[in-house]
Amino acid sequence: MSLKYITPAERFKKYLPKDYVELVDYGPFGKTQEEAGPGNMGQFKELVEEHPMCSGCWMAYYIRLIFASLPNPEDTVTLGTAGCGRLAISQAAVPFIYGNYGDQNAMASGLTRAFRLRFPDKTKDVITIAGDGGTMDIGFSMTMHSWIRGEKFTTIMLDNEVYGNTGGQSSGMSPQGAILKMAPKGKDFGKMPATELARAAGCVYTVRMSPTNIKKAAKIIRRAIFVAREVGPTFIHAYTSCNIEYSIPTHEVFADAKAQEKDRFTFEEYMTDEAKEVIERVEAEEKAARMARKAQKTEAVN
Template structure:
């Protein structure tokens, strides 16, 4: 553990343990950010953890029963029931006096679309758990159909000419439940991700982590570029890293820096086949959305 002074404030840095809970036999695609995210999530959560996983790429990465690539217990559950299952499991464990971390690890389709009512219910009930949505911005496991998280203009198998609607703002929906802790992250910034998982698990009650997970086959970029794509997302401010503790927002340092002078959005979009041929009007709308989100988040942090 070390203390460093960054962006005008002291930050406690925790060393990332060398223990691996995602084993090398995983069947993820090359450059998979879902598995990279899970690797850091499990390092942060440690062995006294149970994962609840609705159908998604993670169910595939897990491997085929009786083999598994995960070194913690996993409960595979139907899409609509993940957060409800977490309520039951967390309450049962607490009744037994156990502090086991209960983590729902779900995709964007399973969170923004199919599992949203159970998510809302568990947050309203105040269930002691962490809900992590790793967001590859489509239904990856079934062949990249659009989800509520797919950004405007992105081509998927069900939006072949580019999505006509903007990305659903799940963070605003979750924030409306006033959880004690919520944050965004990206595995391109592993220390930030690791610290946010650690922090989320320190709060009693529901916490939420929304992780951008660049997907090489789905977004159509080269697998070795996954980390680079995550950094470009943050540097262009298409993805903003922040945390909200008891409603108080603070920008995370990579985004605080990026917001002062974002890189051109084209640098983030160009390596991705899903944005190939995007028209000028859609590009302008995306830039407009970014400018608005910078304005809104900066004002919120300043207390405006």
């Protein structure tokens, strides 16, 4: 939970697992996004590199992107519940709490408050990452109450529009007409209006998107985290298709994600005035820091 605790003394490195040493030396801890961010994934030791998810899983790609986008991975805790996503999230080099089905936002509420009491002078980011079932179906009441109470953490919903982890049953987020194992004649009602519900419940920053653009998706993740630190609850509703239950050939997964940008997941970003102020300030500070680093490099070369 901090650089101090994850960095071993030099003399002990030879006794530690190679993966751990490489993560400390070449991973994203304490580094900038230019050094270890989404723009150069594959060139540093990532927080999540292997997973048991299906071949071509779009959710696995987005989870990898989430962890590459974290502002302070060494001071971040993730929470989740039963679902495909936790198979990868639980294997990332970031503390993960696995709760009972759907209670991740309730746990995050308590954890966020505890961090503020225990570490009043430090920033500790809390993020719930769960599927559409865990967030909007079984976890609906706890999700809504965390937003209504104004809890300061980020909720990311991995919407594969089906209960993919338990055999392909339809969920509240499955599209109307979807033919699934528990809806053989086609689901007879539409998707729950997740972002609208989030705004009505008090979320100060919400986004609905299909994360096909790495740079844009990373910016959204960071915005949501920065705003949650200072203002209130934030919510990202991301399309992460289930290529197995929807019979999407692996080589067409990206094309499907692009198609959804023009259909159920047209890009939508909402922010309150307070959230906008935070975003503008933080992004201006990050830009100034990048320019300063660039000037230092140029000066060093000359």
